[in-house]
Amino acid sequence: MVQTLGEKATREVFGPTLARLCRDGLDIVCVDADLGFSTSAVKFGQEFPERFFAVGVAEQNMIGVAAGLASCGKVAFCSSFAVFSPGHCFDQLRMAVAQPGTNVKLFASHAGVVTGEDGASAEALEDLALMLSMPTFNVLFPADAVECEQAIEAAARTDGPFYIRAMRPKTPIIFDGSYKFELGKWPVLRPGKDVTLIACGELVVAALEAAETLAGEGVEARVLNASSLRPPDKDALLAAARETGAIVTAEDHFIHGGLGGLVAQELAAEQPTPVEFVGMTRYGTSGTWQQLLEHFDLTPASVARAARNAIARKSG
Amino acid sequence: MTQAQGISNEELADVARRVRAHIVRMTHSANSGHPGGSLSSVEILTALYFRVMRHDPKNPAWPDRDRFVMSKGHATPVLYGILAEAGYIPAEDLATFRKLGGKLQGHTVMGKPAGVEMSAGALGMGLSFALGAALAGRLDKCDYHVYCLLSDGDSQEGQTWEAAMSAGHHAAGNLTALIDRNHIQNDGYSDYQRFDDEGEAPDRPGGWVMPDGHTANIMNLEPFEDKWKAFGWATTRVNGHDFEALTRALEAAREDTGQPTAIICETTKGKGVSYMENNPDFHGKAPSDEQLVQALRELGFEN
Numbered sequence: 001m002v003q004t005l006g007e008k009a010t011r012e013v014f015g016p017t018l019a020r021l022c023r024d025g026l027d028i029v030c031v032d033a034d035l036g037f038s039t040s041a042v043k044f045g046q047e048f049p050e051r052f053f054a055v056g057v058a059e060q061n062m063i064g065v066a067a068g069l070a071s072c073g074k075v076a077f078c079s080s081f082a083v084f085s086p087g088h089c090f091d092q093l094r095m096a097v098a099q100p101g102t103n104v105k106l107f108a109s110h111a112g113v114v115t116g117e118d119g120a121s122a123e124a125l126e127d128l129a130l131m132l133s134m135p136t137f138n139v140l141f142p143a144d145a146v147e148c149e150q151a152i153e154a155a156a157r158t159d160g161p162f163y164i165r166a167m168r169p170k171t172p173i174i175f176d177g178s179y180k181f182e183l184g185k186w187p188v189l190r191p192g193k194d195v196t197l198i199a200c201g202e203l204v205v206a207a208l209e210a211a212e213t214l215a216g217e218g219v220e221a222r223v224l225n226a227s228s229l230r231p232p233d234k235d236a237l238l239a240a241a242r243e244t245g246a247i248v249t250a251e252d253h254f255i256h257g258g259l260g261g262l263v264a265q266e267l268a269a270e271q272p273t274p275v276e277f278v279g280m281t282r283y284g285t286s287g288t289w290q291q292l293l294e295h296f297d298l299t300p301a302s303v304a305r306a307a308r309n310a311i312a313r314k315s316g
Numbered sequence: 317m318t319q320a321q322g323i324s325n326e327e328l329a330d331v332a333r334r335v336r337a338h339i340v341r342m343t344h345s346a347n348s349g350h351p352g353g354s355l356s357s358v359e360i361l362t363a364l365y366f367r368v369m370r371h372d373p374k375n376p377a378w379p380d381r382d383r384f385v386m387s388k389g390h391a392t393p394v395l396y397g398i399l400a401e402a403g404y405i406p407a408e409d410l411a412t413f414r415k416l417g418g419k420l421q422g423h424t425v426m427g428k429p430a431g432v433e434m435s436a437g438a439l440g441m442g443l444s445f446a447l448g449a450a451l452a453g454r455l456d457k458c459d460y461h462v463y464c465l466l467s468d469g470d471s472q473e474g475q476t477w478e479a480a481m482s483a484g485h486h487a488a489g490n491l492t493a494l495i496d497r498n499h500i501q502n503d504g505y506s507d508y509q510r511f512d513d514e515g516e517a518p519d520r521p522g523g524w525v526m527p528d529g530h531t532a533n534i535m536n537l538e539p540f541e542d543k544w545k546a547f548g549w550a551t552t553r554v555n556g557h558d559f560e561a562l563t564r565a566l567e568a569a570r571e572d573t574g575q576p577t578a579i580i581c582e583t584t585k586g587k588g589v590s591y592m593e594n595n596p597d598f599h600g601k602a603p604s605d606e607q608l609v610q611a612l613r614e615l616g617f618e619n
Contacts, residue, residue, distance in 0.1 A: 029452075029455070031448075050455060051455065053451060053486070055478070055482040055485075056478075056481065056482060056485070058475075058478035058481070058482065060440075060441075060444070060474070060475040060478055061444045061447075061475055061478035061479050061482055062444075063444070064441055064442075064443075064444020064445045064447070064448065064475065064479065065444050065445070065447050065448035065451065065479075065482070066448060067434075067444075067445050067448060068385075068434075068444065068445040068446060068447060068448020068449040068450075068451070068452065069448040069449070069451060069452045070448070071426075071433065071434070071445070071448070071449055071452075072379075072448075072449050072452030072453065072456070073379075073452070074452055074455075076448070091438050091441075092441060092444075092475070095435050095436065095437070095438050095441055096434070096435065096441060096444075096445060099425070099426075099435050100425070100426035100427065100434070100435045102426075
């Protein structure tokens with residue numbers, strides 16, 4: 001088993017991190033659409049009430065108000081669930097944020113099938129595709145709460161549009177204080193030469209566990225954490241393709257339009273390599289988040305199986 | 317920094333006449349664009365930029381400037397025409413409108429040129445942005461005012477009413493919405509009442525296509541003023557081509573009474589060019605060579 005350091009939902013660090021950064025002197029504001037308890041935005045609002053703007057259940061307006069605040073020099077965060085934002089407000093993100101490049105940061109929680117009991121309508125499986133379709137958006141999907149805090153700080157300190165994807169359940173903490181998130185970097189979490197497992201979000205743990213399983217079979221799997229979907233780490237990706245010759249992507253999102261699509265496109269252009277995709281292929285349902293990961297095959301076993309398939313497809 | 321505070325109504329009318337000439341020339345030169353809803357907004361923008369707003373064409377990023385947010389982002393000809401008259405851009409740039417390599421795109425783009433506050437072109441987005449700017453001003457204790465220009469079509473988008481509700485909720489007294497209420501939109505007539513001579517409209521609710529191909533009763537906005545009131549706004553209704561009435565309403569709206577203000581400007585689409593007036597065909601169509609000559613003649617320019 002992969003060693004973990006307790007459990008925490010990535011969404012829990014949002015409000016406290018904004019408050020810390022605002023205390024540090026960043027000109028942060030937060031626009032909220034009635035999900036501040038769930039996204040932890042209220043933790044910021046309690047400390048900085050004059051910088052917290054509730055707009056009701058109105059995500060289109062939330063994005064527009066944030067863009068207006070950003071146009072006056074604010075570091076404008078907003079938060080919601082991923083099904084609502086970008087789900088309700090793609091055009092607003094495109095027109096008021098992506099095209100002009102306003103300094104708006106969208107923190108979207110409850111992404112992926114791990115949203116759980118609320119069922120299919122609440123499980124965003126298309127949000128990465130929507131956000132990655134806009135080339136000016138930085139798109140981040142941190143693997144745990146430690147990385148999420150650093151990703152929020154990077155977004156706050158870097159001018160321009162950011163999307164940060166977060167999850168509802170308390171997932172394992174896998175990084176300690178020495179971990180360093182870097183925009184555009186896919187850190188190697190485990191070295192290997194036979195195949196590369198590229199994962200994001202909670203499936204990084206599944207990739208690490210799959211690598212242990214494969215090690216027992218004599219297969220050395222490299223594991224990359226692709227938390228920075230845009231900008232992606234092309235160097236790490238191409239090195240992995242060159243040095244291991246087989247790739248697996250793993251994500252709690254539809255296999256088209258997200259990490260898998262991004263990896264496949266880069267490789268097709270620069271370094272054609274067998275790629276196997278672990279991810280969602282149909283809409284979700286209700287259940288506990290652990291049950292749903294099993295039900296939809298987002299498991300260490302399916303990542304290991306995909307790795308064997310990718311290796312089998314290597315030529316020569 | 318308010319420029320030309322003491323400008324007379326006659327001088328304003330002359331600016332408006334030149335802006336109208338810019339509008340017909342730009343759309344003719346581009347062979348596309350939106351003259352009708354630009355012509356209906358001319359007096360509104362002229363009053364703002366030449367009498368009411370605190371702004372500095374030489375310093376478009378001045379933090380304390382009043383903001384003008386154009387939600388009806390298709391009506392760029394009037395905005396670019398005003399920016400040229402006010403000194404933000406050279407008049408020769410207007411000839412590059414909608415052209416590859418030019419400086420002026422078909423719909424508004426934030427910062428292009430400097431002085432354009434927001435990207436628009438999908439309707440319904442301006443009021444939220446304007447509210448954000450107003451809230452930032454209050455947070456920063458800046459006394460600037462934010463103006464947002466909306467169209468009939470803007471007023472049908474759900475986001476406009478999300479923004480209206482939250483502006484009332486946040487008591488954004490430094491925000492004013494101006495609605496260019498010309499009653500005509502892309503397909504025809506937003507509400508047919510204003511144009512209905514035969515008394516046909518009351519019997520035919522819900523929208524229909526007229527023999528000439530225009531759609532009538534696309535969406536009735538009335539009782540329009542009551543809608544804004546119900547969302548917590550102070551309201552007033554003026555003739556949107558009357559500088560005196562516009563000035564009174566705009567000056568009153570600058571007083572921060574703890575309420576945002578909606579000024580419903582009753583206007584004529586295509587105002588000032590006879591064949592464009594109240595003609596839905598010129599919502600998004602350029603004048604021909606002959607039509608340009610006629611328009612300029614009617615505006616008092618030989619060509």
